[in-house]
Amino acid sequence: MKEISVLEPVFYSEFRCTGGECREHCCKGWNIVLDKPTVNHYLNSSDAEIRAIAKTNIIKTKKSYADWGKISFSQKDDCAFMDEARLCSIHKKLGAAALSPTCANYPRMQKATRYEIKQTLTLSCPEAAKKLLLNSNAMLLREKKELRARELNAPELNEEGRLINLMCTNILFGCGSHTQQGLYGIAMLFLYLEKLENNEEKYAKAEEYFASVLHSVENGEVQQLIDKIKPDYQLQWRLLLRLLNYLRNKKSVRGKATLQRYVDNLYSILSDIADDGRVNLPMQRLDNAWKEKVAPWLAERPHIMRNYLQYRMYNDGFPAIKTHSRLANLYLLTAEWFLLKSLVSSCVAQDGNITEDDVINVIYSFHTLTKHDRLSDKAFLNEIDKTKVNDDISLIYLLT
Template sequence: MKNINVVEPLFVSTFKCIGSECRDHCCKGWDIHLDKPSVNRYLKSSLIEIKMLAAENIITTRKSFASWGTMKLNEAGNCAFMDENRLCKVHSRLGATALSNTCATYPRAANTFKYEQQKTLALSCPEATRQLLASPDAMLFAETIRLQKEENKAKDLVQEKKLLNLMCLNIIKFSGTNLDEGFYALASFLLGAEKIRPEDEWLVEIERHFSEALNALAQGHIRQQLDQIKPDHNLQWSLLLRLQSWFSTMADKRAFPTLNHYVNKLIFIQAEGAKTDDVSQSMIRLNEVWQNQVMPWFAERPWIMNNYIQYRIYDDFFPNDENRNPLLSLYLLTAEWFLLKSLIAANVELVGKLDEEDIINIIYSYHSITKHTPQSVVAFLAEINKVKVNDDLSLIYLVK
């Protein structure tokens, strides 16, 4: 028997689907892959309705055991098994054990290593997003040991990478509502980690850089350094335009109408600024709203956006993506934060108030469109790369 370490944030362990009460259910707008046993179960069901729906709507692809078929969506973009109450007929007629693996697990997911599993939830589920943002304790971790016959068929977890991830989590947590300081501290920390020489004692050096980052936050040095940096409004403007253009190509995706509702408000603010031939005016306007209206609201709820960035670091196992260096991963995270921040500020400016429901809508719809295919992440990063200046450290201009 093998010991498997299972890590789970509190909001993951307490998550419950709310079924038909969900603001945007998960049975529409994207491909539903069915495993071989599920395809056969539905096609051979003793319940005539299930059998007929399966025969009419399941496309047998036989791509793999896990993707033996896909479900055709109806004119409304919904799964054929969904009833008038937005509940699954397979679940209600055959029971939860009859669900395909995709339907049974979503939004649950995990980063799996040889001897460790890090459980998570996909924030494309609006209820998962709501629960992440609702509780100050949502990102508290629990660790348990699970016994299984053999180790997971995955790479071993490099302890140095796990330590890096935990240090980044703690830097963000320590920054509280001042996430701009947190991102700057992360940049300083990762730059220090990058400079550790092969002959140096890695653990000693990385702990030194970590302590320096926390001390710089605590003593106000990060704030002082940020205050001396002039924001690059042209970079900010260009990034938002490129991302808006990319979003327009995703109109067929689930949750696009929700995200587009907020994107259009941002477009309006930028269009107003463009009339003056001074793009900085829109960026200054959004920043003033953020500082004067959004930040005081967050000060009364300091866990909300901090939980979100902690989640992103945990869920991505940041900064350890094998396809890009740590600073580029930080650039991507910072650019995404800048976009979400701009969408929130634009909505507050035009609506006149800040509501937690709007933040949930922005985050879940953004994740629904950008986080479910590797192609989307690559395309999103490509748009960011087109407006970068100098190097990955131009991310600093996005936190101002």
């Protein structure tokens, strides 16, 4: 027998679908893929209504056993099986066991290595985002042990990757709501690791340096270093505009209308530049909104940013993109954080206030549009390459 460790964050165990009360139902606005048994089950259902809906609305794709068909959508973009009360007629008439794997599991996901399963939720579900962001213990991990006949059919755990991931997680935890300090601390760690010789002292030295970074974050030295950086508004403005253009041009799917409101808001602020092309005005306006309203608001709710970044470390296995350097991975995370921060700040700059609902909306809709495949990661890295000055360390200009 093999012992398998199953990790489960608190927000995963506490998640309950809100069904008809959901602020943006997942039974609309995107492809719902059905496996072969589900397609056949619905087409041959003993329930006449289910059978009729299936015959008219299931499009057979036959791409693979798991991707055998998809459900067409009504003019309102709703799943054909959604009834007038916005409830699932499959669930109501045939029971939960009849749901397709896609519908039965969403938003739950698993990340597995040979001897470990990490349970997680995708943040494209607004209720999952809410549970993560508003519960201060959301990312506390519970561990269970299971005995199985054999190990999992999954890759081996990369011990070095896990160690670096844990160091980054701890640095971000140590900075509380001052995320810029944590990201700067991780940049320091990655630069140090790049220079480290590959010998038997490597891990002891890495751990020693990690402890010194953590100490510098906690005693304010890292913030003093950030305070000495002259803001590069031009770089910030160019990057934001590129990322916003990418999001605006994404095809219309679930979450797009919600994100579009925030994107348009930020876009209109960024467009207000001086006649001579200087971009200081909009960037200072965003910076003021952040420093005067958003940062103090977040400091009263330190779990919001802390949980979000702990989730990104846990869920993504940061630094996750193996084709790119650790610093390039950090640049991507920093650019995404800078974009989210700017979207939230633009609410304050336009409306004068910020609410928990705004933060949930920005996070879940951003994840819906960008985190269901690796296309957006690649596109964002591409936009970063076009914007950055010299090398990946110019990410520090996003931290001021």
